[in-house]
Amino acid sequence: MISAMDESKITERGRRTRQRIVEATGEQILASGIGGTTLDQVRAATLTSKSQLFHYFPGGKAELVREVAQWEGRQLFEAQEPYIRDLRSWESWEQWRAALINYYISRGRWACPIGSLATQAAMSDPELEQIIADGLRTWRETLADGVRRMRDAGLIAPAADPLKVATVILAAIQGGLVLSQPERSAWPLEAALDSALGPLHGASLTNAVVNSMP
Amino acid sequence: MISAMDESKITERGRRTRQRIVEATGEQILASGIGGTTLDQVRAATLTSKSQLFHYFPGGKAELVREVAQWEGRQLFEAQEPYIRDLRSWESWEQWRAALINYYISRGRWACPIGSLATQAAMSDPELEQIIADGLRTWRETLADGVRRMRDAGLIAPAADPLKVATVILAAIQGGLVLSQPERSAWPLEAALDSALGPLHGASLTNAVVNSMP
DNA sequence: TGTTCGTTGGACTTCATGGTCCAGTTGTAG
């Protein structure tokens, strides 16, 4: 990744200021979207000035937004650590699920830093689109690894396609968030995620509850 | 619903112009989002003038966007007719699924007029948010009716909660579209939707393929 | 035929917002 900001000569103070800008912008974007976020708002929220914004992000708003996307993406992944790295049993999936839901709840808003940006700005900024796509892809791969471990351990059907299962889970998260937004509740997200996680639930418990035939 | 445009005195010619504006705006929003759509673009695309835009939509851009949301919503529902009204067997769900996927494919872009607007503009315009929420709700209710019919006919488990199943299906659609966007392919959407539709698939076929235990 | 009202054209105004500039301050290394 090529960052327009060379981090060689940078003071600690500068680093803090820069980080403050990124986080405040993220907050604002989360609340009002990219288009609804102005540099003046960021400036006011961070008690900085225009010159600082352009000092740290010479590429202007576009670069700042990209930086925010990467930062938020990292936060999202860290929130899933360490569970997402060690998905190999139903219990580990449950722990991961709890950590993820908790992350979304803690932000106060029902929006995914990756998913909602994907919808908002995909067509406006190809570079941002790339960042989003990369984040989505590694997320899916990490989940697929977990599914693969489950399969190799014989905990789920050998015929299950890990990539497909991972995609279904991701889709459930993104779609669940879309529905949680107007609902102002986590339940659509939880329902969708649990449903997608069904195939990973060992034994025929899931089938019996959700899918049995009279 | 209160429309700022009183339709009492309006010529056929005016109606056509107005409709032309709505459709062109929808096209533009689909391509560039709400923020990326300017009235000048709409004016150019429809060969109209500013005065016409404000003549037919006194509320300005906000009203126009709301009108577009409603129009697109209607289109979306019509695309699912008549199947969505008569969900009562696995075959009918399959027909509905085909019609829906076909609708999204035919638009050329992987975006839902309801879902993507929900993400984009929910917080900027409360009225638009209401329109989106309503559309989402009636959609969910209609699907839930179908699930209810399935349950009452004994085709799925009596314990299944129709509203929850409908929500999971909707989430799969929305999330599938989010993932289909960067992928530039319908497969994530189809995978997610099929997975969510699993519980409606009679017999233990689904269980055997996706979820069996060694 | 003329009057009325829906319709249309396009110039004009206002203003928010991204972006620029430069002078002044603070920190740090020799």
Added chain:
DNA sequence: CTACAACTGGACCATGAAGTCCAACGAACA
């Protein structure tokens, strides 16, 4: 302590987009 570079403040500029205004056109109807 001095010099240089990083950092900060805020006035200023350019632009594009929403919204206004008014004059002119055209179709229905007396």
